Amino acid sequence: MSHHTTSECLSRGCSYSPSHSLEYTALQYASRKGSLDEVRYLIDSGADLDSGPDPALHLAIRRRHTPIALMLLQSGAEYEMRDSHGDYPIHIACTVGLLDVVHTLCALGCNVEVPTTKGLYPLHLAAKNGHINIIRCLCTAGCNIDVKYSDNVRADVTAIKYGYNDICELLDKLRATGNRDQFARQLVPTSKPALKLSLRVLGNCGVGKTSMVKSLNAGLFSSLFRRSSSLQSNKSRPSSPINNTQIEMDVTSRQNSLNFESTANYNSTNGIHVQNVDISNVGEVTVWEFSGQENFFPVYHHFLYPNPHAITAILFNLEDTVNVQIQQVLFWLNFLMARQHSDLPSYEYGKIVLVATHVDTTRAVKNQQGEWICPDAQKTVDAVIKATPHAFNLSKSYLIADCNVPASYAFKQLKGMLSALKQNCLQQSVGTWTGLLEASLLWLAGLQKQYEQFPVLTREVFSELLRAQVNLLASDCHICELLQQLHLMGEVFCVQQLVVISVPWLGTQLIGELFSMQFQNQSRVTGVYTSEDFQAGYNQCDALGVLDLLRSMDLCVRCEFEGDVEYEFPIYNQTETLSGLWDSGDPRYRTTGACYGGARLQTPPDTCHLFSSIFTHVQVDLRKATLESGAANETDLYQWYRGSKLCTSVLETLITLHEDASTGDEFIEVKIRGPRESSQYCFHLFEQVLETVGQALKRVCPGLLVERHVLSPQQLRIHDPETYAYEPQVLAAAMLEAESTLDVTIHNAYTDKQESIIQLVLFDDQAIAHNIQWGCALKVRDVPTPAKLKLCGLLDPPEPHGRDWCVLALRLGLSQERIAALDSQHSSCTMRLLSIADCSIGALVASLHDLDRGDAADVVLRSAPLLKVVEHVDS
Numbered sequence: 001m002s003h004h005t006t007s008e009c010l011s012r013g014c015s016y017s018p019s020h021s022l023e024y025t026a027l028q029y030a031s032r033k034g035s036l037d038e039v040r041y042l043i044d045s046g047a048d049l050d051s052g053p054d055p056a057l058h059l060a061i062r063r064r065h066t067p068i069a070l071m072l073l074q075s076g077a078e079y080e081m082r083d084s085h086g087d088y089p090i091h092i093a094c095t096v097g098l099l100d101v102v103h104t105l106c107a108l109g110c111n112v113e114v115p116t117t118k119g120l121y122p123l124h125l126a127a128k129n130g131h132i133n134i135i136r137c138l139c140t141a142g143c144n145i146d147v148k149y150s151d152n153v154r155a156d157v158t159a160i161k162y163g164y165n166d167i168c169e170l171l172d173k174l175r176a177t178g179n180r181d182q183f184a185r186q187l188v189p190t191s192k193p194a195l196k197l198s199l200r201v202l203g204n205c206g207v208g209k210t211s212m213v214k215s216l217n218a219g220l221f222s223s224l225f226r227r228s229s230s231l232q233s234n235k236s237r238p239s240s241p242i243n244n245t246q247i248e249m250d251v252t253s254r255q256n257s258l259n260f261e262s263t264a265n266y267n268s269t270n271g272i273h274v275q276n277v278d279i280s281n282v283g284e285v286t287v288w289e290f291s292g293q294e295n296f297f298p299v300y301h302h303f304l305y306p307n308p309h310a311i312t313a314i315l316f317n318l319e320d321t322v323n324v325q326i327q328q329v330l331f332w333l334n335f336l337m338a339r340q341h342s343d344l345p346s347y348e349y350g351k352i353v354l355v356a357t358h359v360d361t362t363r364a365v366k367n368q369q370g371e372w373i374c375p376d377a378q379k380t381v382d383a384v385i386k387a388t389p390h391a392f393n394l395s396k397s398y399l400i401a402d403c404n405v406p407a408s409y410a411f412k413q414l415k416g417m418l419s420a421l422k423q424n425c426l427q428q429s430v431g432t433w434t435g436l437l438e439a440s441l442l443w444l445a446g447l448q449k450q451y452e453q454f455p456v457l458t459r460e461v462f463s464e465l466l467r468a469q470v471n472l473l474a475s476d477c478h479i480c481e482l483l484q485q486l487h488l489m490g491e492v493f494c495v496q497q498l499v500v501i502s503v504p505w506l507g508t509q510l511i512g513e514l515f516s517m518q519f520q521n522q523s524r525v526t527g528v529y530t531s532e533d534f535q536a537g538y539n540q541c542d543a544l545g546v547l548d549l550l551r552s553m554d555l556c557v558r559c560e561f562e563g564d565v566e567y568e569f570p571i572y573n574q575t576e577t578l579s580g581l582w583d584s585g586d587p588r589y590r591t592t593g594a595c596y597g598g599a600r601l602q603t604p605p606d607t608c609h610l611f612s613s614i615f616t617h618v619q620v621d622l623r624k625a626t627l628e629s630g631a632a633n634e635t636d637l638y639q640w641y642r643g644s645k646l647c648t649s650v651l652e653t654l655i656t657l658h659e660d661a662s663t664g665d666e667f668i669e670v671k672i673r674g675p676r677e678s679s680q681y682c683f684h685l686f687e688q689v690l691e692t693v694g695q696a697l698k699r700v701c702p703g704l705l706v707e708r709h710v711l712s713p714q715q716l717r718i719h720d721p722e723t724y725a726y727e728p729q730v731l732a733a734a735m736l737e738a739e740s741t742l743d744v745t746i747h748n749a750y751t752d753k754q755e756s757i758i759q760l761v762l763f764d765d766q767a768i769a770h771n772i773q774w775g776c777a778l779k780v781r782d783v784p785t786p787a788k789l790k791l792c793g794l795l796d797p798p799e800p801h802g803r804d805w806c807v808l809a810l811r812l813g814l815s816q817e818r819i820a821a822l823d824s825q826h827s828s829c830t831m832r833l834l835s836i837a838d839c840s841i842g843a844l845v846a847s848l849h850d851l852d853r854g855d856a857a858d859v860v861l862r863s864a865p866l867l868k869v870v871e872h873v874d875s
């Protein structure tokens with residue numbers, strides 16, 4: 001131990017050990033050194049946990065190795081024992097400030113009122129070192145707050161002496177209120193689960209989301225009333241929004257079928273309508289109704305977080321053609337799955353249920369139970385299930401409803417599903433109800449009134465208020481857990497450092513207004529606001545607060561130019577593309593040897609329209625990255641509607657969103673150019689921009705599968721309006737087959753010429769090859785998780801000819817025992833297999849081909865990374 005640590009320790013109150021003179025056991029050594037693996041191994045091999053005089057536990061805590069200390073405690077290490085300095089573990093933990101360890105010690109029932117040999121109590125030690133959360137923990141565990149140090153000093157006095165007034169104040173208040181026991185009891189977890197179900201309702205405009213929620217909300221009497229009102233609304237309802245002529249067109253034009261605009265003949269929901277609905281036999285359910293209007297989609301990922309207590313309903317209208325129904329449902333299913341982390345087990349997101357609506361206006365008939373029989377609905381559901389084998393949480397059973405009739409079979413079924421989910425959750429007893437949660441729920445109702453105007457607090461203010469008004473002893477950990485529970489229940493919405501205490505306000509008054517068509521039509525075309533401008537446009541509450549919240553939700557970026565602060569909202573940017581943005585006549589890029597390169601990011605062929613709701617987030621991240629890189633970099637970023645241009649000294653990069661008018665397919669194009677001899681620079685900037693774009697896509701849509709197609713540099717150089725894009729699976733297959741990757745050349749179908757891999761991705765500079773690793777040589781773990789999930793859909797189901805995951809495992813050299821051992825971890829066998837397979841991507845593809853699973857091989861080839869930039873190795 002160094003001299004420095006010695007004096008530090010002495011001043012902090014716990015003792016100093018001349019440890020090098022002691023003889024340690026292996027466990028003591030490993031614990032002191034902080035080697036978790038060694039400690040685990042030694043514990044497993046039966047090492048004596050408590051050999052002294054300085055036991056492993058004491059040593060680990062002194063060196064602040066929390067995980068080791070916790071492991072030793074879990075394994076039964078003795079904690080009521082002094083070390084060579086006369087300290088108990090609790091003394092050391094209170095001195096150095098290991099809250100988790102103190103927490104665990106208290107939970108194990110350790111004595112919190114034992115003094116050190118110098119007469120200091122744990123409370124004094126924590127007070128002296130300013131660990132207020134540990135003070136809370138000790139008080140919760142029942143320690144005497146009036147206990148006096150040997151010179152007759154109380155802990156609050158110690159705190160004052162060392163300048164920790166907050167601790168003194170806490171102890172004073174505790175003494176004054178006399179509610180300490182009640183506070184402590186509130187923090188004790190009960191066996192009752194913290195459970196409130198959520199129902200998320202998604203679908204295009206006018207499919208019946210609002211009507212369904214209203215019916216769900218209707219009591220017996222109002223339900224009688226709703227039936228008659230619905231008849232009226234049907235009468236007044238003009239012909240269905242999509243008429244027959246349009247249906248004919250839909251077969252060729254996917255865009256038309258994915259019409260996200262609402263027709264004017266009903267009141268379309270704006271934003272996200274969040275409400276509590278009390279359902280008989282189920283109890284309170286938070287219902288989230290997501291508007292079908294496209295302008296709101298960019299915020300939905302914030303609300304589609306993992307929640308095993310949720311059911312998500314996707315509605316579709318039976319008045320549409322089957323084709324349109326399928327496309328709409330697939331859109332929403334892909335939209336949802338894109339927002340799920342593919343590596344989380346699917347139950348984390350709850351079940352997805354399809355609901356066919358408007359059955360009353362079709363020619364469907366009812367059976368004796370009152371259940372609708374509708375072949376069209378069946379066709380749609382079958383097609384959707386077939387197209388998405390990897391949607392593991394999609395329920396096979398679906399509902400058919402007239403959304404305006406609450407007392408019908410479909411609603412009974414829906415309530416049955418919610419009730420079954422509740423039973424299921426109760427059995428698994430997820431989450432723990434505490435008195436604190438209960439008290440907080442009551443308290444929140446009052447707080448919402450108090451902050452009605454702008455119901456947003458920082459976590460810090462929330463904690464302060466909660467402690468002042470609910471529970472003085474709630475530690476940061478308690479509050480963190482409480483906020484997670486409240487967030488999951490839909491009672492609050494936490495984003496970064498902010499807590500929104502009224503979720504309905506957030507969904508309707510804030511998002512519903514600010515991103516409505518009406519507001520967007522009046523917004524500034526550049527999307528750039530000063531806080532005063534913003535206040536003028538939205539005067540319901542303080543602009544700075546709102547801007548802070550929107551910034552936390554990544555909807556705008558705060559930019560400071562020479563002391564002036566502006567907020568950029570790519571979501572409002574309606575600026576047209578500037579002409580001359582990518583001027584073919586620019587002399588810098590006309591010389592021979594000028595560098596050109598580009599890529600097209602696409603979602604898989606069977607998906608469409610997933611990028612529009614994300615692209616503004618790409619623009620947010622591009623702005624942030626530009627600000628972070630600093631002005632020193634001579635970097636300028638121009639942004640317009642669906643496009644950005646980055647100018648970095650001599651290089652130009654264009655990032656644009658395109659939609660193929662004939663198919664509705666979308667892609668993000670990234671193009672770069674630089675003068676001659678800038679290949680290295682181009683290559684690295686290009687990869688960096690792709691990384692930024694990729695990160696933004698991942699942030700919003702962690703489950704989105706993105707393919708990287710390569711644009712022909714030959715054609716980019718001559719500004720050919722129709723540039724050929726090489727498909728990733730073609731490139732990857734060619735590279736796999738070639739003896740040497742650098743020799744690969746590929747045929748350009750537009751120009752009928754060959755282009756080499758060096759030209760395609762290395763800016764015609766072979767030297768760059770030293771800085772990269774080719775995709776096929778990467779390991780299976782580098783396959784993006786969404787692609788792995790897709791493989792699960794293909795390889796999990798047992799195959800009569802054994803062409804499934806079992807045989808794949810054998811081919812990859814994984815023994816039977818290994819596979820069997822894996823069975824207990826993940827829900828999908830393929831996912832387990834891919835998580836441990838240590839072979840290259842190329843080997844995986846080869847094995848899949850050997851198994852005659854071209855479909856699975858294709859998924860890998862399309863989505864595997866093309867290359868990976870490795871640490872700069874100078875050639």
Ligand SMILES: Nc1nc2c(ncn2[C@@H]2O[C@H](COP(=O)(O)OP(=O)(O)OP(=O)(O)O)[C@@H](O)[C@H]2O)c(=O)[nH]1
Binds near residue numbers: 205234293
């Ligand atoms: N006949 C019939 N009409 C329905 C049914 N469901 C909804 N409607 C009618 O269709 C219109 C639109 O329904 P909403 O429930 O408002 O649609 P929505 O899905 O909430 O639409 P947005 O709020 O725009 O996202 C209303 O006039 C409803 O009365 C149904 O099952 N049968």
